[in-house]
Amino acid sequence: MNEPSKTSHRDWVVPDDIFENLVFNYTRDITHQAREGRFDPIVGREKEIQDIILILLQRGRKNVAVLGSAGVGKTAIFVKLAQVINEGKVPEYLKNARVIELEMSSLAAGTLSRSEFEGRLLPIIKGAAERNATKELPPIIFAIDEMHTIMRSSDASSASGVADILKPYLTAGDLHVLGATTKDEFRDFVAKDPALDRRFQKIHLEQPSSAESLKILHGIRPFYEKHFDITVSDECLEKIVEWTTKFMPRRTHPDKDIITLDVSCARQILFVGKGTALDLNYIRETIAVEIGLIAAAID
Incomplete structure (x- = not known):
């Protein structure tokens, strides 16, 4: 209000x-x-x-x-x-x-x-x-x-x-x-x-490029790390943009990248807990669920 x-x-x-x-x-x-x-x-x-x-x-x-x-x-x-x-x-x-x-x-x-x-x-x-x-x-x-x-x-x-x-x-x-x-x-x-x-x-308003989307993720990373009390590596951000570009072509940047980051962090604290580092496997699982593939296929 x-x-x-x-x-x-x-x-x-x-x-x-x-x-x-x-x-x-x-x-x-x-x-x-x-x-x-x-x-x-x-x-x-x-x-x-x-x-x-x-x-x-x-x-x-x-x-x-x-x-x-x-x-x-x-x-x-x-x-x-x-x-x-x-x-x-x-x-x-x-x-x-x-x-x-x-x-x-x-x-x-x-x-x-x-x-x-x-x-x-x-x-x-x-x-x-x-x-x-x-x-x-x-x-x-x-x-x-x-x-x-x-x-x-x-x-x-x-x-x-x-x-x-x-x-x-x-x-x-x-x-x-x-x-x-x-x-x-x-x-x-x-x-x-x-x-x-x-x-x-x-x-x-055109869809941002992969490089611009990665810049956006770097900019918002501190807020997700603080909210979830986990750390998110540069590699995780890079893989989010790479995999959403490859496996979710019908969705647009940066929306699909931000959603993937958010859900992946939630999976991390649900299955591992706070005070940990985001695991790439939870990013794989998030994308796999979204597109209907098995996580092993995300690479």
Whole structure:
């Protein structure tokens, strides 16, 4: 949960207390969570973050659609941006900006009608838009995962049609939206609405190479070693990337590498215990179970 906090002492159409309570109850303040250390550092993607910042600084089309296959780290971009903001490594305009994820399931939970759902969503959008419009406060950036579900043509019962609510504020230039979805889903849903499509600049998130994936594993290794109280050798990380590349070609880096590391470490403490070194055989077993082979075949 987010901690409610006052945004300013100005008189707003959506007052501070109402706005912050709605944000607290129905969204996820990623910058606040990142400040509290809720996330591991996101390794890599510096070029993509730079491109996102460039778009957010613009006067006109300052909304971003991050497009990529499942597992390449689209939603990790939300966290990475929040971490960069918290580190102060952004231009003055984005200093202390808030990255707030609109969680449609939370907004819809317990509602009995569409009007009740919109009664929660609209004040959040209006509140952010009026605060952004003054440029007196750090900007509020809305993050929307699976952004194609906000289209009226989508089958998502709660989020369907949210795009129509956002559109006037996007047209006025009072919102920053950072959305994420696959290329196919963007084409099939969002791009079919030209008015909305042209409000977003696209950033294509490609699958990282094996070398980049290995760099990511090196970056997160200390956090897994601390959590599981085991040690993980360079060889283990290298074998994870090598074997997932070879035996799990339909899955994407870095998702398959991180999952394999996590499950392998869990196997290590389940069968051997803490204070030990990760055994390659548990990596073999993890991959074997995933793809339906015997562990001896993984090499």
